[in-house]
Amino acid sequence: MKVMFSNISKQYKGKYALKDFSAKLENGVCGILGANGAGKTTLINIFVGILKSDNGHVYINDKDTKSMGKHFLSHIGYLPQYPQFYKNFEVIDFLRYMCVLKDIPKKQGEKRAKELLEVVNLSDACNKKIGALSGGMRQRVGIVQAMLNDPNILILDEPTAGLDPQERIRFRNLIAQFSENRIVLLATHIVSDIEYIANQVLLLKEGRLMKQGSPQVLIDGLKEKxxxxxxxxxxxxxxxxxxxxxxxxxxxxxxxxxxxxxxxxxxxxxxxxxxxxxxxxxxx
Amino acid sequence: MIKLIVFEFQKHFLKPSIIVAVLLFSILSIAKIHSIQNANSLFSSSNTTPTWKGLYWNLYEEFGGPITNEKIEKLMAIYRPLENQTADRTASSDHNPDSYTGGNIYMDRNFFMWNYVNPMKYAYDYKIYANQVVSAAESNMDFFESIGNTYEYKKNAVIKERFQERSITIFSYKEMYHYYVQYDFSAFLVLLICLYSLMHVFISEKETDMEMLLLTTKSGNNKTVFAKLIASAVFVYMLCSWFWIVDFVAFSLLFGSFESASTPLYALEDFVNSSINVSLSQYALLSGLIKTFGIFVFSLLFLLVSCFFKNALVAFIVSLSFMISLIFMNEVYMGSGRTLLKIINPFVLVVNRELFRKMEFVDLFGYPMIHYMAAILLAVAWGLLLTLGITVFVKKNGLSKGAKRHAIMDL
Structure with missing residues (x-):
């Protein structure tokens, strides 16, 4: 799986949220690191198709996502920033609902949801109301819903924001686990989220790509500094x-x-x- | 799609708060019907003695059913002496246990006059009245034809057609229907429940930040919007059906009768000039359907308003203001001759007896359309416009606004 961003730009009221962003991604965890307001969420929103870029294209395996129509959505799993989900839904009902939204056949969806709940250690909570879950548990439900359609590209926007250290580590490990044979695009401003699991890091500042490379290459660039x-x-x-x-x-x-x-x-x-x-x- | 509708229904309407509101408001509605019965019924303990009810139903076996000359003569044989004795108001008003009602002669006269003589006279005379209307319409037709006024000609032709062969041949107990057709309180309660429940249909996606996630799923865009609209429609229809059934059963039980189902609507004096030829039971059904449709148009308005806000309370207040304004507008124009201003308001469908009580017409490109038809057509147009507004706004602004908001936060 290959993803290529080509000259993506987006501006609001004359100010660039993203400018001429180009990058190539391959299987593994790709951390988008940037301060608050660097353009991470804008980039993700453009990628998942909920925001139109002013310029540029996104390619998946050399195919323009604009030409893929709804088929493009079967490639991606998305966990937005600060999701609350529906408090009056039980976890399993929420996942069933997401299966319907993602056009996943009932039996297949049911099986997949149970497997994923097992992986994220939430099998016991499947009949709990979402409103009764802790922040960490809710995020784990979030990653399960993103993984329901077995996507080639998993997109996580600030997934560890507000989690305690234990949950953060647990979540980091899950990301590493799910990164096998797929691209995991992880936007964060928390360095430790990606330090040990990212295969490559994109440094984003004021809408521009400052640097791209594996953590080791980026670290080596600071040798003697x-x-x-x-x-x-x-x-x-x-x-x-x-x-x-x-x-x-x-x-x-x-x-x-x-x-x-x-x-x-x-x-x-x-x-x-x-x-x-x-x-x-x-x-x- | 059906699964999606079921989930949307479960998500927005199967909430304890809504179920509690429905139950409490149902009790409130029953209490209101009880108070109406208690305050107005000729058989309620606060208006008359308990003997009235027993006496009425005893005599009903004799006088109820097809109106015949024998029945009329028999009734008048009882009533005329009472009327004569009380004509100069010199008869004794002392308590007389041997009287029909167990009260006095005045009470007996009132009993017969209000419960049997006047209603039977109205029924008996109705055929003559209808024939007079038909004759007047015919002479109007001749006149308007002679002066070439085709609009008025057609109008009178419709009147003639509607009043032709109208008659009331059956005498039945109609007190329950008399109050039932005037009862609007439950419609107001239903509107309040709809307002409360529907506010969250689109806003909840914004509140939970699910709007972004929905857009990244195959069915999360237009399909979800339509599923929400259909789930809302199902909710409104279920809610209305529940309240209309509760109303009908409560009225029937509290007034103590399921009679008059097949009696024509114009047998009610309020509907002497009714524009439709249906029975009372058919009218109850028709009125319920039209009320429901009116409430559904209001529901679409609430949904559209909610699309513009992220805060349910603000949307609630704005929608409530719209609702009260439309109710006020309806009150202002109800008795006036400004037919178009009356029927353009979808609230006229909620209190729809005004549409069926009399014959009014709207000029539709030279064709006289009876105003209830025009009101329904206008409400359909409102419904389509509001649905279009919701789909366009939710897609174009409501959901993509979320992404924009997040992107602006990026700056």
């Missing part, structure tokens, strides 16, 4: 004003500052291994 500086209180203020700081920690009266800079910021600064968070900070 991340430094650990040990400072006093007086020096800390100066360092904070001069450099991009990715972390700061007090330890036994000293302050360890993680600095991102092209050159060694201090004679005693020690070069350290970069991580994806440093990459994020470097470009934003």
């Amino acid at each position: 991340v430094w650990m500086v040990t400072a006093t209180n007086e020096k800390m203020v100066e360092t904070l004003q001069q450099y991009k700081i990715s972390n700061m920690m007090r330890d036994h009266g000293k302050i360890h500052i993680r600095v991102i800079h092209e050159e060694k910021p201090d004679a005693h600064a020690v070069n350290v291994q970069a991580n994806l968070e440093d990459v994020f900070l470097y470009y934003f």
Whole structure:
């Protein structure tokens, strides 16, 4: 499965939400990383067809999605941002409803829903009302509905927003599990969501693609650019004003500052291994 | 599609709050019917003595059914002495246990006058009245033909056709129908339930952020909109049927009779000039159907209004304002001769007795159309326009607005 975005642009009131966005995606987890307002949701909405781009095309296996009509929808599974679903529906009824919407035959849908509920560990909750579920459980229902039609492309928009650490890790593992033989497009501004599971990362800033590559390639690009500086209180203020700081920690009266800079910021600064968070900070 | 309709119905209408509202409002409606019976019926304990009811039904065995000269003579043989004795109001009003009603002679006279003599006289005279109308229509036709006024000619031809061979040959108990055809309170309750229930049909998708998800499914666009409309229609028809049945049964039980089903509608004095030739039971059914259609047009209006808002309360208030305005407009024009302003309002279908009580016409390109037909056609036009508005607006703005909103949040 291949997805190609070609020169996608979208603007509102003269301001670009997305500008000349082009990228190629292949099977695996693809993280779209960007600050709030970077254009992630706009890109996803254009991709799933609920928003028209001003320019550009999206291709699936070299076929323009515009020419695919409704058939295109059978390729995708989508989990929008902050879904509430229907509180008075039981989980299983909601999934049955989604099967009807996705034109999945009853028996097949029923079987698939039960299998997926098993995978996400929600079999016991299948007769619970959605309104009675925790945020994490609701998100798991969300990914189940997205997976009902066994899509080639799974699109998740900020799926871990508002989840506690345990649920976040559980959800991350599910994404990795579901990424076999399909593209998982995961939009987030939380670096840790994609750091360990993404095969490639798209860095989006103010509607433009800043960088694309595997996490390791992006991290390698920061080689010799991340430094650990040990400072006093007086020096800390100066360092904070001069450099991009990715972390700061007090330890036994000293302050360890993680600095991102092209050159060694201090004679005693020690070069350290970069991580994806440093990459994020470097470009934003 | 059927599955989708079932799910939409389950999603929006099988809610405990709606079921509770239906039950409570049904009780309220029954209570209102009870109060009507209690305040107006000649047999209610607050108006007359309990003997009236027993006496009426005893005499009904004798005088009810086909009106014959023997029955009339027998009735007048009882009534005339009572009338003569009370004519100069000098008869004793003392309690007389041997009187028919167990009260006094005045009560006896009133009993017979109100329950038997006047209704039977109206029934007996109706044929003569109808013939007079036909004769007048015929002479009008001749006149308008001579001056070349084809519109008025056709109008009188319709009147003639409607009144020809009208007569009331059966004497029956009609008190229940008299109040039943004037009862509108339950329609108002149904409108309120519709308003409350339908507000969420489109808004719930926005509130739950499901609008985006729906658009990414094969049946989530037009099909879902139509499923919602059909589910709403089914709900409105079920709700109306329930209330109309409750009304009819409550009226029949509280007034103590299922009589008069086959009596013509014009046997009710309010409908002396009725534009339709149907029986009372047929009218009950027809009126229920037209009321339901009127309420459905209102429901479409509520649905359209709800498409414009994300907040159900605001949509509720705006829809309620529209509803009250239309009710007010109906009240203003009800008794007036401004037929078009009357029938353009779909509320006229909800309180539809005004449409059937008398013969009024609307000029449709030179053809005199009876105003109930025009009102129904106009309501159909409203219904189609509102449905079109909903489908266009939901598709074009309502749902894609969601994506736009999210995209703007991206900026």
